[in-house]
Amino acid sequence: MTITVEQNAAFSVPQVAVAARAQVDAINAAGGIGGRQVELRMCDSKLDPNEEAACFRQAVDDGLDAVVGALSFFGAGLENLQEAGIPYVGGQGLIVSELVNPISFPADGGVPGLYLGMAATLHEAGATKPVVLAGDTDSSQTAAAVLTDGFKRVGISVQTVTVPLGQPDYSAQAQTIVDNGTDGVGLAVSSLAVPQVVKALRQAGYTGPIATQASGLNDTNIAALGDFAEGLLAVSTVSLPTSTDISGVADFVTRMRALQADVRIDEIGAHTWNGFDLFRAVVARMEGDFSSKGLLDTLNGIADPIELPMAGGYRTVGVTPPIPDYPRVFNLTAVSGRVTEGKLVATSVVGDPLSRLKGTR
Incomplete structure (x- = not known):
């Protein structure tokens, strides 16, 4: 699942859904995960804390394997994912709960x-x-x-x-x-x-x-x-x-526009893209059948850094989070x-x- 905001007059980010769909299309075109096609669920929080919490509950109730590249403004449902053991991968890192919850893995500095x-x-x-x-x-x-x-x-x-x-x-x-x-x-x-x-x-x-x-x-x-x-x-x-001279950025821009020619190209969509880059790389390292537990174990065991095209090296083992108050930020980045x-x-x-x-x- 990816959580986005679309039906809100004050703030709407349809580029999040485009980034998620473009990444999942690429995963499935390459054979999926373990030969299985990936099913993407989108949930619109409408920038409402109750709707956002309902998105998290839906992920648990539907038995989904992960929430990836999500845009959360309230974080009221992250504890539901924690109780169910569902990883929250590459969230945009906007709220404190994303930066401290042990099932959360921001792919960049948030x-x-x-x-x-x-x-x-x-x-x-x-x-x-x-x-x-x-x-x-x-x-x-x-x-x-x-x-x-x-x-x-x-x-x-x-x-x-x-x-x-x-x-x-x-x-x-x-x-x-x-x-x-x-x-x-x-x-x-x-x-x-x-x-x-x-x-x-x-x-x-x-x-x-x-x-x-x-x-x-x-x-x-x-x-x-x-x-x-x-x-x-x-x-x-x-x-x-x-910065399309960077190959990862050029790929992001090209594939986003191939899916929707008039899509807004910005940092928000790039965050979701980067979150899926982390998800894809971690899945490639998994052993055995795919599961939430296997994904969580692999995320917690990244000792050899994963090079993310838009955010540099990411690892969770052998690294001290640079901001003690935010222990889930392993890759503190800014440009x-x-x-x-x-x-x-x-x-x-x-x-x-x-x-x-x-x-x-």
């Missing part, structure tokens, strides 16, 4: 990598009085806390400004940020809200660096921003979708980019963001 990377990116841009503009969801507030921790590592305090999900006008918050004398803004809001937030900040007179998750600077949003897009900073925990002449271009390689933040807590 929120810790993304927002430590954002702190590093803004710090490198000269921010000394930063603000994080965060939505009122659990995932956005976790993101704000991680960005705050990143700046704390270099001795800088962060102010958090919270906004409701789906708010149409950000002018009041933008004016507050300008009046505060802020010299660096990190965004922890829906990717759909990024154009409105950036325009509000620039129209209020803010001229300093703004950093957002890379999904907020997809082609559609860059076009909508026009001249306001130039110089914006982006962070991802997988290779930027514009930065900048909008230059209307295109998001990588300005770093995928790597550990802590290496860019001097000092420790």
Whole structure:
């Protein structure tokens, strides 16, 4: 099963389903798993905690083998998977429960990598009085806390400004940020809200660096921003979708568009893709018949790193999770980019963001 969000007016990510279907099509075209074709179930959480919990219960009730590449904003049903022994593989790592539950295996840095990377990116841009503009969801507030921790590592305090999900006008918050004398803004809001937030900040007179998750600077949003897009900073925990000189990225873009020509190509779909890359590689290492237990045992026994095309080496044995509070993040990753002449271009390689933040807590 893959969990996505489609039927919600404030936030919809159909690219998650496209990424999952493209990966499963490739698995089945190659003979499936142990000669058996893989059946993909999609579940739409509608960005509702009750609906999301129902998706997790459905996975258990239907006896599914794994939940892969899912987008979870609440995590209220992960304990159901844990009780049933069903692995949660390559989730997007947006909420605390994904980062601590022993059946969860984020394939990349998740929120810790993304927002430590954002702190590093803004710090490198000269921010000394930063603000994080965060939505009122659990995932956005976790993101704000991680960005705050990143700046704390270099001795800088962060102010958090919270906004409701789906708010149409950000002018009041933008004016507050300008009046505060802020010299660096990190965004922890829906990717759909990024154009409105950036325009509000620039129209209020803010001229300093703004950093957002890379999904907020997809082609559609860059076009909508026009001249306001130039110089914006982006962070991802997988290779930027514009870095098609990387073979894994080129494969992702090509196969996504082959399945749906007008699909949005962004970091969110890339996360799901990366989660399935991990799933496929782990399945290839399994011995005996496929089962949830066999998959879980294999995931827990990865000593020889799996090289993920968009996120580097992944292993679970012989590695100490770099953030003690988030013990399921084995592969802490981040990559930065900048909008230059209307295109998001990588300005770093995928790597550990802590290496860019001097000092420790």
